[in-house]
Amino acid sequence: MLTFGKLTNSQDKGAPFSPMKHIFKIISLLAAISAFWVGLLQASIIPRTHTWLLPIYLVVSLGCYGLLMVGVGLMQFPTCPQEAVLLQQDIAEAKGFLKDKGVDVGSD
Amino acid sequence: MELADRAVGLLLTLISLSIFTYFTFWVIIVPFVDSDHFVHQYFLPLEYAIIIPVFAGVALLSLLSLFVGSVMLKSRKKKNKKA
Numbered sequence: 001m002l003t004f005g006k007l008t009n010s011q012d013k014g015a016p017f018s019p020m021k022h023i024f025k026i027i028s029l030l031a032a033i034s035a036f037w038v039g040l041l042q043a044s045i046i047p048r049t050h051t052w053l054l055p056i057y058l059v060v061s062l063g064c065y066g067l068l069m070v071g072v073g074l075m076q077f078p079t080c081p082q083e084a085v086l087l088q089q090d091i092a093e094a095k096g097f098l099k100d101k102g103v104d105v106g107s108d
Numbered sequence: 109m110e111l112a113d114r115a116v117g118l119l120l121t122l123i124s125l126s127i128f129t130y131f132t133f134w135v136i137i138v139p140f141v142d143s144d145h146f147v148h149q150y151f152l153p154l155e156y157a158i159i160i161p162v163f164a165g166v167a168l169l170s171l172l173s174l175f176v177g178s179v180m181l182k183s184r185k186k187k188n189k190k191a
Contacts, residue, residue, distance in 0.1 A: 050139050053157060057135045060161050064131075067124035074117030079110050 033058070131157070 041051050134151050141147055 047139075049154070050135075053135050053154075056158055056161055057131065059165075060131055061128060064124045064128040068121055068128075071117045071120030071122075071124060074120065075114050077113060077117075 037051070037054055040054070041048070134154075134157050138147060138151050139154065
């Protein structure tokens with residue numbers, strides 16, 4: 001959700017889609033984090049065992065953040081009851097039309 | 109039902125927030141507390157902070173690959189039946 005939002009927000013209407021810039025941003029962020037982690041290992045301010053835990057903590061917090069975004073999005077998802085009814089009418093109409101023409105519409 | 113969706117969403121947010129706070133406390137705050145504080149009896153030993161996420165990640169990856177493999181097998185069987 002985080003990357004999809006960034007991809008759509010950073011594009012103008014006429015700008016061509018450039019996936020490479022986004023990859024470079026992610027790679028540079030990862031390189032900065034790993035440099036910080038290796039620096040922390042070398043400086044030995046914190047005991048070694050705790051420094052080894054840091055990447056796992058980051059991955060777990062990233063997973064938690066994704067889950068949080070899914071939950072928040074679920075809670076705020078807008079439903080449109082009128083559009084749902086209209087859509088069902090459209091579907092029934094299209095099915096009847098296609099069945100008359102002889103196309104196999106299948107069952108749901 | 110909209111209410112069921114919102115309940116599931118609320119449950120997910122609560123689960124994620126609780127997991128995040130517990131894990132943060134476990135990894136960052138508890139190691140710097142004195143050994144004879146009462147807080148240590150609420151948290152497992154620190155090795156489990158590595159074992160449990162890695163195990164969960166491996167289980168998630170294997171379940172995902174199982175699901176993808178079963179879907180691929182089903183689609184191939186359907187295609188063979190039709191042709």
